Amino acid sequence: MLSYAPISTVKKCLGFAFLNLVDDSNCEIKTMRNNFINYFIYNFSPWNAKNSRGIVFSGGSEANEASLYLSRTKTKNIVVASNLSHTSIANGCQKLKLKLISLDVNPRTFLVDEAQILKTILKYRSKISLIIITAGTTQLGSKEDIGYSKKLIALCQKYKIRIHVDGAYGAIVMRLINNYSKWLDEKSISSVTIDPHKFLGIMGCGLLLFRGKSISQNCPEAIYYQGKNTFWGTTRSSLAVAVGLEIIKNNKNYFQKQALTCLKKAKGIESTLGKQGINLINPVNSGIVPIKAKNQRHAKLLINLIGNKGFKLSPIAIKGKDYGIYGLRITVTPRPIFLNLSKKIIAGLCQAITQSFQSIKPRNP
Numbered sequence: 203m204l205s206y207a208p209i210s211t212v213k214k215c216l217g218f219a220f221l222n223l224v225d226d227s228n229c230e231i232k233t234m235r236n237n238f239i240n241y242f243i244y245n246f247s248p249w250n251a252k253n254s255r256g257i258v259f260s261g262g263s264e265a266n267e268a269s270l271y272l273s274r275t276k277t278k279n280i281v282v283a284s285n286l287s288h289t290s291i292a293n294g295c296q297k298l299k300l301k302l303i304s305l306d307v308n309p310r311t312f313l314v315d316e317a318q319i320l321k322t323i324l325k326y327r328s329k330i331s332l333i334i335i336t337a338g339t340t341q342l343g344s345k346e347d348i349g350y351s352k353k354l355i356a357l358c359q360k361y362k363i364r365i366h367v368d369g370a371y372g373a374i375v376m377r378l379i380n381n382y383s384k385w386l387d388e389k390s391i392s393s394v395t396i397d398p399h400k401f402l403g404i405m406g407c408g409l410l411l412f413r414g415k416s417i418s419q420n421c422p423e424a425i426y427y428q429g430k431n432t433f434w435g436t437t438r439s440s441l442a443v444a445v446g447l448e449i450i451k452n453n454k455n456y457f458q459k460q461a462l463t464c465l466k467k468a469k470g471i472e473s474t475l476g477k478q479g480i481n482l483i484n485p486v487n488s489g490i491v492p493i494k495a496k497n498q499r500h501a502k503l504l505i506n507l508i509g510n511k512g513f514k515l516s517p518i519a520i521k522g523k524d525y526g527i528y529g530l531r532i533t534v535t536p537r538p539i540f541l542n543l544s545k546k547i548i549a550g551l552c553q554a555i556t557q558s559f560q561s562i563k564p565r566n567p
């Protein structure tokens with residue numbers, strides 16, 4: 203999901219890409235990272251900058267893995283998430299030898315039933331280190347996978363379970379359009395992943411933001427250069443952060459404009475496809491248009507046919523114990539292909555999808 207940064211801005215900041223072995227005392231980079239982190243805490247987190255911290259990573263997956271790493275303890279090695287959580291959660295748990303309990307979302311609401319999650323918490327209570335809430339799900343673009351619940355928050359507080367909100371996609375785009383997840387405003391959550399590179403236009407920049415200082419104190423010191431941030435490496439994302447700061451400085455309401463444009467285009471696609479009798483798995487709530495297929499084979503065929511017409515779409519596969527939901531998704535990003543060429547390209551895309559649906563003959567029973 204690449205987006206777009208003006209080439210002149212990238213050129214202007216290119217020097218930062220060559221600042222090798224930047225130690226934690228390099229004031230320019232340190233100040234830049236702090237300003238960047240504070241901007242996102244202020245605009246996109248539930249906390250104020252004074253009591254919160256952040257670490258810059260090369261993407262949302264790394265930030266998620268770091269949240270798993272930082273919250274585990276000797277006695278707490280269970281993580282609870284839903285089957286709509288991003289693959290980085292399962293990958294991170296595997297690498298860190300954490301036990302992942304993946305709860306199926308209800309296939310009608312696309313939310314984990316509240317009773318089910320409360321039951322799971324009560325069953326494993328003090329062994330759970332972290333619950334992952336996805337605010338802005340990757341596959342469906344739905345606002346969350348675990349509904350906001352005061353009862354859940356109370357249980358987490360009682361058993362000292364941290365709540366991590368994976369807002370890699372949703373924390374920026376969905377916060378700026380109405381109907382976003384209430385978890386993004388919940389001050390008691392411990393950490394949140396935000397992925398600026400999805401919207402800033404330069405790859406290599408995801409953030410892990412956390413409440414208070416306590417979590418960052420779990421970072422061991424690096425031996426070669428001192429500093430909490432150097433444990434994760436010293437030269438991370440300097441170019442992306444520099445470009446990001448330039449873009450933010452020079453474009454008022456940058457994210458808001460992008461979020462609204464993405465939503466508008468995605469709604470346009472939803473309406474065009476609807477008129478052709480093509481159904482979505484759930485209504486558009488962000489830049490993601492989740493198109494329904496009959497089964498996995500049907501989804502694969504459609505992706506191939508649409509790919510042959512020049513449009514590359516990603517598959518959707520939501521697997522539960524008792525169900526499988528399949529489809530394909532369009533993700534409208536701030537790329538020029540969507541923002542500038544818009545109408546013609548989008549009409550072509552909708553036509554390619556419609557023709558592909560029509561060209562697949564129903565199989566004989």
Ligand SMILES: Cc1ncc(COP(=O)(O)O)c(C=O)c1O
Pocket residue numbers: 203260261262263264266288290336338339340368369370371372397408
């Ligand atoms: C909810 C969510 N979490 C994590 C990620 C991973 O982010 P990245 O591709 O920057 O590693 C994504 C990517 O789409 C995502 O949607």
